[in-house]
Amino acid sequence: MIGNERPGGKGTASVAPAEVIAAESGVRSASLRKATLIVFLQNRLALAGLVIVAGFFLFCFLGPVFYHTNQIATNVQIANQPPSLKHLLGTDSVGYDELGRLMAGGRITLLIALAVAVLATSIGLIWGCVAGVSRSAVDSLMMRIVDAALAIPGIFLLIFLNSILKPSVFVLTFVIAALAWLVPSRLVRAEVLSLRERPFIEASRTAGANGVRIVLRHLVPNVFGTVAVNATFQVADAVLAVAALSFLGLGIPPPAANWGSMLANGVNYTFAGYWWQIWPAGICIVAVVVGFNFIGEGLRDAIDVRLRAA
Amino acid sequence: MTAYLIRRTLHALIVLFGVSLIVFVLLHLLPGGPARASLGVRANPSSIKAFNAEYGLNQPLPIQYVEWISQVIRGNLGFSYKLNQSVNSLLIENIPRTLVLTGSATLLAIGVAVPLGALQAVRRNSAADYVVTGFALIFYSMPSFFLGLVLIIVFSDVLPIFPPTGPTATAPLLTQLPNLVLPVATLTLITVALFSRYMRSSALENLAEDYVRTAKAKGASILRVLFRHVIPNALLPVITLVGLSVPGILGGALIVESLFNYPGMGLLFWNAAQTEDFPTMLGTILVVGLAVVLGSLLADIFYGVADPRVRHQ
Numbered sequence A: 001m002i003g004n005e006r007p008g009g010k011g012t013a014s015v016a017p018a019e020v021i022a023a024e025s026g027v028r029s030a031s032l033r034k035a036t037l038i039v040f041l042q043n044r045l046a047l048a049g050l051v052i053v054a055g056f057f058l059f060c061f062l063g064p065v066f067y068h069t070n071q072i073a074t075n076v077q078i079a080n081q082p083p084s085l086k087h088l089l090g091t092d093s094v095g096y097d098e099l100g101r102l103m104a105g106g107r108i109t110l111l112i113a114l115a116v117a118v119l120a121t122s123i124g125l126i127w128g129c130v131a132g133v134s135r136s137a138v139d140s141l142m143m144r145i146v147d148a149a150l151a152i153p154g155i156f157l158l159i160f161l162n163s164i165l166k167p168s169v170f171v172l173t174f175v176i177a178a179l180a181w182l183v184p185s186r187l188v189r190a191e192v193l194s195l196r197e198r199p200f201i202e203a204s205r206t207a208g209a210n211g212v213r214i215v216l217r218h219l220v221p222n223v224f225g226t227v228a229v230n231a232t233f234q235v236a237d238a239v240l241a242v243a244a245l246s247f248l249g250l251g252i253p254p255p256a257a258n259w260g261s262m263l264a265n266g267v268n269y270t271f272a273g274y275w276w277q278i279w280p281a282g283i284c285i286v287a288v289v290v291g292f293n294f295i296g297e298g299l300r301d302a303i304d305v306r307l308r309a310a
Numbered sequence B: 001m002t003a004y005l006i007r008r009t010l011h012a013l014i015v016l017f018g019v020s021l022i023v024f025v026l027l028h029l030l031p032g033g034p035a036r037a038s039l040g041v042r043a044n045p046s047s048i049k050a051f052n053a054e055y056g057l058n059q060p061l062p063i064q065y066v067e068w069i070s071q072v073i074r075g076n077l078g079f080s081y082k083l084n085q086s087v088n089s090l091l092i093e094n095i096p097r098t099l100v101l102t103g104s105a106t107l108l109a110i111g112v113a114v115p116l117g118a119l120q121a122v123r124r125n126s127a128a129d130y131v132v133t134g135f136a137l138i139f140y141s142m143p144s145f146f147l148g149l150v151l152i153i154v155f156s157d158v159l160p161i162f163p164p165t166g167p168t169a170t171a172p173l174l175t176q177l178p179n180l181v182l183p184v185a186t187l188t189l190i191t192v193a194l195f196s197r198y199m200r201s202s203a204l205e206n207l208a209e210d211y212v213r214t215a216k217a218k219g220a221s222i223l224r225v226l227f228r229h230v231i232p233n234a235l236l237p238v239i240t241l242v243g244l245s246v247p248g249i250l251g252g253a254l255i256v257e258s259l260f261n262y263p264g265m266g267l268l269f270w271n272a273a274q275t276e277d278f279p280t281m282l283g284t285i286l287v288v289g290l291a292v293v294l295g296s297l298l299a300d301i302f303y304g305v306a307d308p309r310v311r312h313q
Helices: A013-042 A044-066 A098-133 A136-150 A154-164 A169-180 A182-195 A199-206 A211-247 A259-267 A279-309 B002-029 B033-039 B045-054 B061-073 B087-122 B127-141 B144-158 B173-207 B210-217 B222-244 B246-260 B265-274 B278-306
Strands: none
Touching: A013 A044, A013 A279, A044 A098, A044 A279, A098 A136, A098 A169, A098 A182, A098 A211, A098 A259, A098 A279, A136 A182, A136 B002, A154 A169, A154 A211, A154 B246, A154 B265, A154 B278, A169 A182, A169 A211, A182 A211, A199 A211, A211 A259, A211 A279, A259 A279, A259 B144, A279 B127, A279 B144, B002 B033, B002 B061, B002 B278, B033 B045, B087 B127, B087 B173, B087 B222, B087 B246, B087 B265, B087 B278, B127 B173, B144 B173, B144 B246, B173 B222, B173 B246, B210 B222, B222 B246, B222 B278, B246 B265, B246 B278, B265 B278
């Protein structure tokens, strides 16, 4: 990282300041990273979010190891049973074990949500950087595309796309990501616009760095904080999107499980008193979304400290 | 101001053009293209061919776009073969009911969120502030369908006060006010959660201003400072917020309408998705996009009127 921009310049007086600055900034960024981590860990809500999210990962991915259920074949003979020792959270209208189904549904939801966050953030990062670096015409064309796409509420487009495609884990991931990248692209562009006028970018350009190098070495690391915070919120939003689509009957069809479709099934029994078909799935959605939102807010505060220090 | 208006309107027109392009692309993404969208999935090849020839669908895409958009601008959004009705008449029938739902929810949300956020800012970091912030975050993280379901359980099942379904399309809304309560309440709570966070931080910023100190020094009571000085100033960002919340509120309305069977644009759209009624879906998307663009344009214009600093940038 340090000093590879100056071939053969070692030891000469003229480059000493650059080396000193580079060394200093290296030290400073390490201590800043530490400060960021400390601020994040001191934030009780952020820690609570981490605990909730970690708990759900254990529940969804390790839970089935200890709690075996059949989530493929239906069995109407044991439909709508209240919680018992055999079925800790009862069964649904076709005889699936609710607790096992929560785990199965959570697994798919978490996988899709994480994949969406990674995919959408990457696209947004590239789009925003390219738009921010290229001036005038290309930039405004790229951002008008984002404006237009954001003018249509996401859920309408999601429903439309899901009604022409056959929803699967991949389709759902790509469809949600196809809309989710818009916001990060705006955030990234806004930051790039302010960053590119800063002296260190100018210095790098003067030193002969090309556009690609500036983007990869300087812009991407500097917008990374904003992007990371946004990615966390995107996981939460994607969980909501998956649940909403499944609730509306446009998610992955059964036997695939989802918290949203579990709730939609529970709606039919609102007045029958089958609470175990409604509350657990609903609470799972809220808890996971709250968890990721807490982490995101904690990250934002922590990175804020970093910005103040810089 | 004129220059500002022109600039903003131009931008809105460009975005609208983009929205129309997106819808046009979606139309052509459909399996079988626009012909199948109109004639239905089981249309035979010869009728598709005839349809394509009649509507110029064998022309190059740019020409097709121009023909399509000139129809749209004249107010022809297509024909729903599933419902045997023009998309226009379907929308005209359903949009007013969606406006009642979203309009009353937005107004109620502003009415609750503005004083709530201001009080939170005054009592910053008190127990009350934490409780309200916590609830706002939970409501914010709560999918509208779950919140609506909770309200149905509490207010229709445990305490049977309100009916669990929305109004019907056959009678005027005014005669079915009890049926409006739960859908409006669901959408309001979600919107309050969104607004109060912004109101709190906006009020916090204003509380730190010099004019607040001056007002306090003159001996104005805290309530007077709040309602006379802080809230009017803190309301400025709320104008923008409401304008920018149009997509969120319309999206929320879609889910609320399908949960409560509330006969509005959202339910129309959802039913269209179930029956693969593509002309209705695309017509609705166009109208919703128009509403969003208008929302942000109007918000910017109002902001320009309310705050002269903006329009002189």
